[in-house]
Amino acid sequence: DTEVTQTPKHLVMGMTNKKSLKCEQHMGHRAMYWYKQKAKKPPELMFVYSYEKLSINESVPSRFSPECPNSSLLNLHLHALQPEDSALYLCASSQGHGSPLHFGNGTRLTVT
Amino acid sequence: QKEVEQNSGPLSVPEGAIASLNCTYSDRGSQSFFWYRQYSGKSPELIMFIYSNGDKEDGRFTAQLNKASQYVSLLIRDSQPSDSATYLCAPENSGGYQKVTFGIGTKLQVIP
Numbered sequence: 252d253t254e255v256t257q258t259p260k261h262l263v264m265g266m267t268n269k270k271s272l273k274c275e276q277h278m279g280h281r282a283m284y285w286y287k288q289k290a291k292k293p294p295e296l297m298f299v300y301s302y303e304k305l306s307i308n309e310s311v312p313s314r315f316s317p318e319c320p321n322s323s324l325l326n327l328h329l330h331a332l333q334p335e336d337s338a339l340y341l342c343a344s345s346q347g348h349g350s351p352l353h354f355g356n357g358t359r360l361t362v363t
Numbered sequence: 364q365k366e367v368e369q370n371s372g373p374l375s376v377p378e379g380a381i382a383s384l385n386c387t388y389s390d391r392g393s394q395s396f397f398w399y400r401q402y403s404g405k406s407p408e409l410i411m412f413i414y415s416n417g418d419k420e421d422g423r424f425t426a427q428l429n430k431a432s433q434y435v436s437l438l439i440r441d442s443q444p445s446d447s448a449t450y451l452c453a454p455e456n457s458g459g460y461q462k463v464t465f466g467i468g469t470k471l472q473v474i475p
Binding site: 355 | 397407412451460464466467
């Protein structure tokens, strides 16, 4: 069982909808990540939070809005997405610099 | 030059053979290197990490690092059909921002 929990597992949304992806970890990790993965491509970094502060934004469009309410939770708010945003969204956590990432099972997002 | 380069494969090996997966990276300051295994439709799973030049062994897996050549490899001994997956090389970028970039991954097929 993964120690990083993502909900929901699957999400279908229209282009005018607002939805949120959620991620939770209880390993005491201080860094949390959002990655996007399209079919047959590697995970692509979107955001990094370190000690609950946004440290990396890889020029992600503003229709994706991350939030880190506390050290255990990470959200990704979605608004006005495009069909090309359909992908597997992966959350990960780590102890910090130099430590490996631990991934959740991902949320499979389909934008119609 | 891509940040992380891997041969996408597929790499086909017979059951019981040694599979050799290679990766080169461009960030000369990278200090931490991770190998992930990803089954189709699943999230990446950490299988090895290495920080120092030389070899690191864990069961059937050996990671090899040569920082001077900016080269990291993964050997899988006694390959099993269950090892059939995509193997992602992931160095952590230098700069202290906990950015981990993935290679495209090598698809390994172990033939029974």
